[in-house]
Amino acid sequence: MTDTLPEADAQSVEAAILAHGTQPGALLPLLHAVQDRLGHIPPPAVTRIAAALNLSRAEVHGVVSYYHHFRERPCGRHLLEICRAEACQARGARELEAHVRRRLGCDFHQTSGEGVSLEPVYCLGLCATGPAIAIDGQAFSRVSAAVFDALRARHL
Amino acid sequence: MSQVLYIPRDSVALSLGADELALAVSAEARRRRIDLQLVRNSSRGLFWLEPLLEVHTPEGRVGYGPVAPADVAGLFDAGFLRGGEHPLCQGIVDDLPYLKRQQRLTFARAGLTDPLSLSDYLAHQGFVGLRRALSMSAAEIVAAVTDSGLRGRGGAAFPAGIKWQTVRTTEARRKYVVCNADEGDSGTFADRMLMEGDPFALIEGMTIAALAVGAGEGYIYVRSEYPQAYRTLCQAVDLATAAGYLGADILGGGRGFELHVRKAAGSYVCGEETAMLESLEGKRGMVRAKPPLPAVHGLFGCPSIINNVITLASVPVILARGADFYRGFGLGRSRGTLPLQLGGNVRHGGLIELAFGTTLRELIDEFGGGTESGRPLRAVQVGGPLGSYLPASLLDVPIDYEALAQIGGVLGHGGVVVFDDSVDMAQQARFAMEFCALESCGKCTPCRIGATRGVELVDSIIAGQQRERQTGLLRDLCATMLDGSLCAMGGMTPYPVLSALDHFPEDFARPSARRAG
Numbered sequence: 239m240t241d242t243l244p245e246a247d248a249q250s251v252e253a254a255i256l257a258h259g260t261q262p263g264a265l266l267p268l269l270h271a272v273q274d275r276l277g278h279i280p281p282p283a284v285t286r287i288a289a290a291l292n293l294s295r296a297e298v299h300g301v302v303s304y305y306h307h308f309r310e311r312p313c314g315r316h317l318l319e320i321c322r323a324e325a326c327q328a329r330g331a332r333e334l335e336a337h338v339r340r341r342l343g344c345d346f347h348q349t350s351g352e353g354v355s356l357e358p359v360y361c362l363g364l365c366a367t368g369p370a371i372a373i374d375g376q377a378f379s380r381v382s383a384a385v386f387d388a389l390r391a392r393h394l
Numbered sequence: 395m396s397q398v399l400y401i402p403r404d405s406v407a408l409s410l411g412a413d414e415l416a417l418a419v420s421a422e423a424r425r426r427r428i429d430l431q432l433v434r435n436s437s438r439g440l441f442w443l444e445p446l447l448e449v450h451t452p453e454g455r456v457g458y459g460p461v462a463p464a465d466v467a468g469l470f471d472a473g474f475l476r477g478g479e480h481p482l483c484q485g486i487v488d489d490l491p492y493l494k495r496q497q498r499l500t501f502a503r504a505g506l507t508d509p510l511s512l513s514d515y516l517a518h519q520g521f522v523g524l525r526r527a528l529s530m531s532a533a534e535i536v537a538a539v540t541d542s543g544l545r546g547r548g549g550a551a552f553p554a555g556i557k558w559q560t561v562r563t564t565e566a567r568r569k570y571v572v573c574n575a576d577e578g579d580s581g582t583f584a585d586r587m588l589m590e591g592d593p594f595a596l597i598e599g600m601t602i603a604a605l606a607v608g609a610g611e612g613y614i615y616v617r618s619e620y621p622q623a624y625r626t627l628c629q630a631v632d633l634a635t636a637a638g639y640l641g642a643d644i645l646g647g648g649r650g651f652e653l654h655v656r657k658a659a660g661s662y663v664c665g666e667e668t669a670m671l672e673s674l675e676g677k678r679g680m681v682r683a684k685p686p687l688p689a690v691h692g693l694f695g696c697p698s699i700i701n702n703v704i705t706l707a708s709v710p711v712i713l714a715r716g717a718d719f720y721r722g723f724g725l726g727r728s729r730g731t732l733p734l735q736l737g738g739n740v741r742h743g744g745l746i747e748l749a750f751g752t753t754l755r756e757l758i759d760e761f762g763g764g765t766e767s768g769r770p771l772r773a774v775q776v777g778g779p780l781g782s783y784l785p786a787s788l789l790d791v792p793i794d795y796e797a798l799a800q801i802g803g804v805l806g807h808g809g810v811v812v813f814d815d816s817v818d819m820a821q822q823a824r825f826a827m828e829f830c831a832l833e834s835c836g837k838c839t840p841c842r843i844g845a846t847r848g849v850e851l852v853d854s855i856i857a858g859q860q861r862e863r864q865t866g867l868l869r870d871l872c873a874t875m876l877d878g879s880l881c882a883m884g885g886m887t888p889y890p891v892l893s894a895l896d897h898f899p900e901d902f903a904r905p906s907a908r909r910a911g
Contacts, residue, residue, distance in 0.1 A: 262694060263656075265676030270618075270657055291676075304678040305659035307618045323580030324775055324825070325811045328738035329766070360662060360779075360829065361578060362619050363586040364409055365811065366441040366736065366743025375621055379409040 243282045250275040251283045255290045264291060265301055269308055278309040315353035316394050318342075319372040322358045325365035330382070334369045337383040341390065354394050396429040397475045398450040402505065404437035404590050405622045406583075411462065412445040418463035419447070422470055436591025438505030439745030440492055448487055451477040457487040492761060497723060498747045499731050500708045501584075503592045510629055512637055515594040521639065523713030527602045528647045535606035536562055539709060541717035543729025547584075548574055548665075548702030549777065549806040549882070551728075551795045554709075557699060560689035561607040564697040571603045571612035571651075572674070572693055572700045576658050576665040578617060579778025581809030584733040585703035587745055589616065589623035592707070593630035594639075597653065599706035601644060602713055603699050604651040612651060613693065615670050617658045627655045662779075662833040666881045667700045669835055680835045681881045702807070704733055723749035728794040738775075738811035741766045748793075755789040758812060769814040773822075773898065777806025779829055780886035782893035783813075783822060802893060804886070819898035824852040826890040834883060840875045841884025847871060848891065858906040865895070865902065 243251065254271035258264050268287060273279050279302050288298045302308045320335055342350035349355045364370040367379040371386070373393045381389070401407070401416045416432060423430040437444060443459035447469075456477035458469060465482060472480040484490060487505075498504065507514035515521070527535050540555025561569060573596065577585035588596060600612050616624045631653050634640045642650040661679045663669045668682035671693050692698025708730065712720045720730045728750035734757060737743045741763035748757075754774060758764070765771050773783045782803040784791075791797050798805045813822075827848035836842045851868040855861055872888035879885035895902060 263674050263676040266659060266673060267656065270659070297677075300678055301676070305661050307658075307660035323829075324779060324822070325581040325737040325809075327822075327825070328811055328813045328817065359619060359660075360833075361580045361582075362405070362409075363577065363583040364406055365581045365583055365738065365809070366740065367406055367410065367444070368737075370409065377405060377409040379406065 241282060243280060243286075247276055247280070247283075248286075251286055255287065259290050265293070265298065266305075269302060273308060278312045281310065313355035313357075314349040317355050317357065317372075317374055318394065319357045319359040319362075321360070321362050321364070321368060321370045323361040325361070326368035326370055329368040331369040334371075334381060334383065334386065338386060341387070352394070396431045398431045398433060399475070400433045400435045400448040400450075400455070401445060402437045403434040403509075403622070404444075405586060405620070406441050407437055407445045408622065410444050410460065414463050415445050415447065415461055415466070418466045422466050426470060428470075428475070433508050435507060436505050436509050437587060437745075438487060438493065439501065439587060440490070440742070441744045442742050443484060446484075446487075447474075449475055449477060453477065454486040454488055457484040457490075458482045459484060492742065492744070492746075495761075496747050497731050497749050499711045499720070499723070500595070500704060501588070501592070501733055501745060501747045502711070503595070504587065504745070505591065507592070509591050509593055509626060510633060512594065512633055515592075519714060520594055521598055521710075523710030524598050524601055524639070525645070526713045527605050528645060528649075532562055532606050532608060535602060535713070538713060538717045539606070542712045542720040543717075543724070543727070544705065544708055544712060544720065545728070545795070546702055547704035547708070547732070547807065549579075549804070551805070554701060554705055557689050557701070558603065558606055560687070561609075561697045561699050564690050566697045568611070568694070568696045569607055569609040570693045570696055570698040571600050571607070571609045572670070572698050573600055573612070573614040573703055573706055574665065574667060574670055574700055575614050575616040575620075575623070575703045576670060577620070577703070577807065578662040578665045579780075579807050579809050581737045581775065581811035582735050582778060582807045583737070584735050584745060584808065586620050586623050588703050588707050588733075589620070590626050593627050594634060595707040595710055596627075596703055597630060597634050597640065599709035600653060601640065601651050602709050603701070603706060605644075605649060607697070607699055609699065610650055610652065612653045613674055614653065614655045615658055615664070615674055616655060618660050624655065624657055631655055661835075662829075663835045663881070663883050666883065669881070670700070671698070678835070680837050681883075683880060704807075724794075725749075725751045725792070726794060726796060728796070732793065732805075732808050734793065735807075735809045736762050736812070737809065739765045739767055739814045740812040750794045751792050753790050753792050754784070754810065757793065757810060758789065762812065765812060765814045767814045767816070769816060771812060772815040772817055773813040773819060775811045775813070775822075775890065776809070777804040777889075778809050779826060780804070780882055780889055781806050781809070782889045783819065783897060784893065785897040788897075802889075802896075804889060819894040819901040820852065820856050820904075823891045823894040823902075824849060824856070826887055826894075827852060830883060830887040838878070838880040838884060840878040841880070841887070844871055844875045844879075844884060845887060848875075848887070852891075855902050856906060861903070869895070
């Protein structure tokens with residue numbers, strides 16, 4: 239962890255503050271903009287955002303840590319999300335989860351040796367064609383173990 | 395003249411390769427020097443056929459599905475552009491019984507139009523309701539919504555007209571219309587389909603709501619798990635603003651309504667309306683104590699209409715065709731139609747909009763065609779992760795808010811998830827508690843602490859440790875959560891847990907060594 243951001247990242251944070259900082263309830267749009275740009279929300283960005291919105295660092299940190307979507311540390315080269323909710327469970331998601339953990343050799347909230355961060359997600363709205371997963375935000379459904387292996391070869 | 399062909403851009407179709415299919419079709423058409431007009435429509439909601447490719451013919455739109463890129467050359471060979479025979483041919487899509495037996499009011503345009511084409515929307519009765527509303531007084535609009543019998547489709551089923559009336563009669567300089575599009579319930583996708591497939595209907599409904607209460611600004615709070623819905627809404631708002639349906643002066647009537655699309659950040663409890671307000675205000679999604687009601691003291695402290703996507707998207711048809719028309723569907727206190735979402739282990743899952751009153755069994759057997767695995771159905775969860783698990787013997791209940799409540803169930807947002815006999819209901823009960831522990835906002839103790847203790851109790855029951863005593867404790871804990879929680883998160887997590895215990899006690903009594911996993 240460093241106390242200052244690289245120049246390009248600092249400029250991205252300033253641009254996000256300029257674009258979103260003055261709207262009512264600006265914090266979530268601002269955090270989205272920063273994470274979309276930097277891949278995560280580094281601690282020095284929290285300090286800068288807090289100052290810009292006249293909030294305490296604790297308040298901004300509280301929001302970042304509350305929401306599952308926001309990350310304070312970078313994820314791996316790829317983000318793999320597996321739906322763990324009921325409709326996908328009814329279609330074999332528990333078995334898929336076990337298969338994926340074996341294949342990647344890591345558990346949820348971890349990053350595999352090949353740089354794939356595995357995260358749970360609770361419903362992608364693809365409840366009649368599960369199991370559903372998302373790779374770097376792109377959703378796939380009817381993902382059997384064999385389909386997963388093919389997707390892994392192609393995308394991960 | 396070029397041939398018109400439709401390939402959906404709904405998330406389900408995209409997740410099954412619709413973009414690759416569109417590329418393959420275009421490439422094959424170029425190779426054969428055929429002039430094609432490819433329309434990216436939304437889904438009809440027949441998900442086992444996705445990607446469903448449709449071609450325009452004089453007899454109607456003929457469907458082929460599910461189509462993979464590898465099928466494309468064969469489809470051209472079979473003359474599919476004229477509706478030619480092919481093993482994937484489904485015939486005239488409008489004549490499929492799955493669609494023909496529905497009563498689509500809110501989803502009347504689903505799959506028919508290009509979701510981002512204003513001219514398509516106008517050609518299919520778009521903005522008729524808004525134009526009518528512009529000629530009415532605020533009180534008349536509210537009266538029409540009240541008379542229609544429309545109740546909130548997000549889950550709580552509160553009469554929309556009463557909420558609107560409160561906001562209308564509360565004096566304030568600023569008022570808001572907020573659309574709750576944080577559709578977090580597993581097994582539900584109606585909001586997603588509507589936003590991706592017919593975003594102007596939601597915009598029209600919100601604009602009518604704004605006219606009814608005198609609101610100048612609105613927000614749509616969309617979950618971050620729905621990127622396609624978010625993108626579509628942002629584009630639709632821009633298009634509608636540029637065309638004068640939103641903005642400072644709606645259709646030259648002198649009244650303005652500005653609409654913002656906000657992305658959520660992956661918190662289930664933000665689907666609870668007061669937690670959503672906190673989130674919109676830039677805070678942690680902690681539930682607020684009520685009163686004050688959001689209708690009086692809502693977003694940024696101002697009177698606010700908060701309704702679900704389907705509630706707001708049902709308003710245009712009520713204004714366009716009249717309260718009596720809408721009221722004519724349904725039964726008892728459940729009026730109009732409900733877009734049901736059939737998912738899980740079912741052969742023909744999809745969106746089924748029906749008047750209230752069909753039974754769950756009819757829905758699952760006649761529309762769903764039984765389980766996809768072919769094994770016997772064992773349990774159905776209705777109403778999302780906070781809904782009860784019902785056994786096969788209880789499926790003759792009519793789909794209606796009050797009838798489901800009588801058998802200890804909830805209709806919620808209309809999600810119906812089917813499980814076959816491989817399901818372990820003790821594990822499902824455990825999951826309900828685990829999910830609550832994960833998603834609790836932490837404001838009230840029964841939910842924050844109770845959910846974690848609940849997981850431990852189910853674990854010890856599964857492990858066979860003091861089963862009777864622990865089951866008694868679990869029931870006691872559920873009673874505390876039911877009665878003592880601040881919102882439905884903790885207050886309804888006991889529904890799936892207790893219904894699993896009540897209807898499937900044998901799953902909690904198995905010898906622990908034999909249990910798999």
